[in-house]
Amino acid sequence: DAGITQSPRHKVTETGTPVTLRCHQTENHRYMYWYRQDPGHGLRLIHYSYGVKDTDKGEVSDGYSVSRSKTEDFLLTLESATSSQTSVYFCAISPTATNEKLFFGSGTQLSVL
Amino acid sequence: KQEVTQIPAALSVPEGENLVLNCSFTDSAIYNLQWFRQDPGKGLTSLLLIQSSQREQTSGRLNASLDKSSGRSTLYIAASQPGDSATYLCAVPNTNAGKSTFGDGTTLTVKP
Numbered sequence: 001d002a003g004i005t006q007s008p009r010h011k012v013t014e015t016g017t018p019v020t021l022r023c024h025q026t027e028n029h030r031y032m033y034w035y036r037q038d039p040g041h042g043l044r045l046i047h048y049s050y051g052v053k054d055t056d057k058g059e060v061s062d063g064y065s066v067s068r069s070k071t072e073d074f075l076l077t078l079e080s081a082t083s084s085q086t087s088v089y090f091c092a093i094s095p096t097a098t099n100e101k102l103f104f105g106s107g108t109q110l111s112v113l
Numbered sequence: 114k115q116e117v118t119q120i121p122a123a124l125s126v127p128e129g130e131n132l133v134l135n136c137s138f139t140d141s142a143i144y145n146l147q148w149f150r151q152d153p154g155k156g157l158t159s160l161l162l163i164q165s166s167q168r169e170q171t172s173g174r175l176n177a178s179l180d181k182s183s184g185r186s187t188l189y190i191a192a193s194q195p196g197d198s199a200t201y202l203c204a205v206p207n208t209n210a211g212k213s214t215f216g217d218g219t220t221l222t223v224k225p
Contacts, residue, residue, distance in 0.1 A: 033212075041155075043202070043215040058212060090156055098144035098206050099164070102213065104156040 003027055006091050006105040014113055019078040020110050023091030025071075031094045032074040033102075034058075034066065043090070049074055050097070081112040086101040115140045115207050119216035126193055127224050131214075134219045135186040136203035141181045143205045148177050148188050151200045151218065161188070193223045 003026030013019050023032060028082040034046040035058075045058030052086055055066050063085060065077045091105040116139045126132050136146070145164045149157040152202050161170045161177040163186070176189040186203060202218040 042217040043204075045212055048212060092157075101159040101162050102147060102204070103156075103159060104149075106156045107154075 004091060004093055004103060004105040006089075006108050008108060009106065010109045012111045012113060013081050015082055016080050019081050019110065019112075021076045021078075021089055021091075021110070022076040023076070023093075023105060025093050026095060027072075027095070027103075028071060029093040029095045029103075030071075031097055032068065033094075034064075034074070034076045035090045035092060036060065037090060037107075038087050046076065046089075051106050059087040078110075078112075081110075086110060086112045115143075115205060115214040117203060117205060117214050117216040119201075119203060119219050121219060122217065123220045123222070125222040125224065128193060128195060128205065130193050130223075131189070131191050132193055132221070134190070134201050136137065136186040136188070138184045138186075138205050138214075140207065141184050143181065145206065146177075146179050146187075147204050147213075148175075148184050149202045151202060157202065170202070177199055190221075193221075195223045195225050197221060198223050 005024045007022045033048040035043045037043050044060045046064050049055045049068040067075045089108045092102050094102045118134055118137045147162045148160045150160050151157045160166045163170045163179040174191040177184045200218040200220045204213040206213045
């Protein structure tokens, strides 16, 4: 299995507070992705990174920011959490953009009250 | 915009049955197609990846096919077992940044 660790695994927070989720990989893969998974919406891309300090938006990026200062770490920040951001967040990694498998972390269950 | 559809949303079969899961996509300009398995409360596990130039990929009891021209892929599971019970998702990356579009999945239940 690919070495991907997401932290925390579960978090409960209050509306309006900032929240940071961490994705750590030991595979030295170039591409890293943040997805959220919601019933009725499936998996949706929030942000992705194609290298250190190189990031771009996905389809549901409003209210989220990311940073990648090292190859192994990709941080997702909810700047001011809202109840609509209650979801399961998954990090995924891949060595290339299109030719190789996408590997997922175990997810973070976030509840915003 | 790419759309990925998986039908049926749920499937229940008796143990030992062979079965086919379907995945369709609207834009045939794909790089590859990947099938995943997701157990409840877990992340996604990659099962098979088919490159756009390939027609099939096999791993054990699993066989995935790809027909780009018709925008379809199938995942064939032979001799199903209760341990195969899970949600199966397909995904296609559409750009050279690897941004993938996922189907909503088919939840499979294999009854002993």
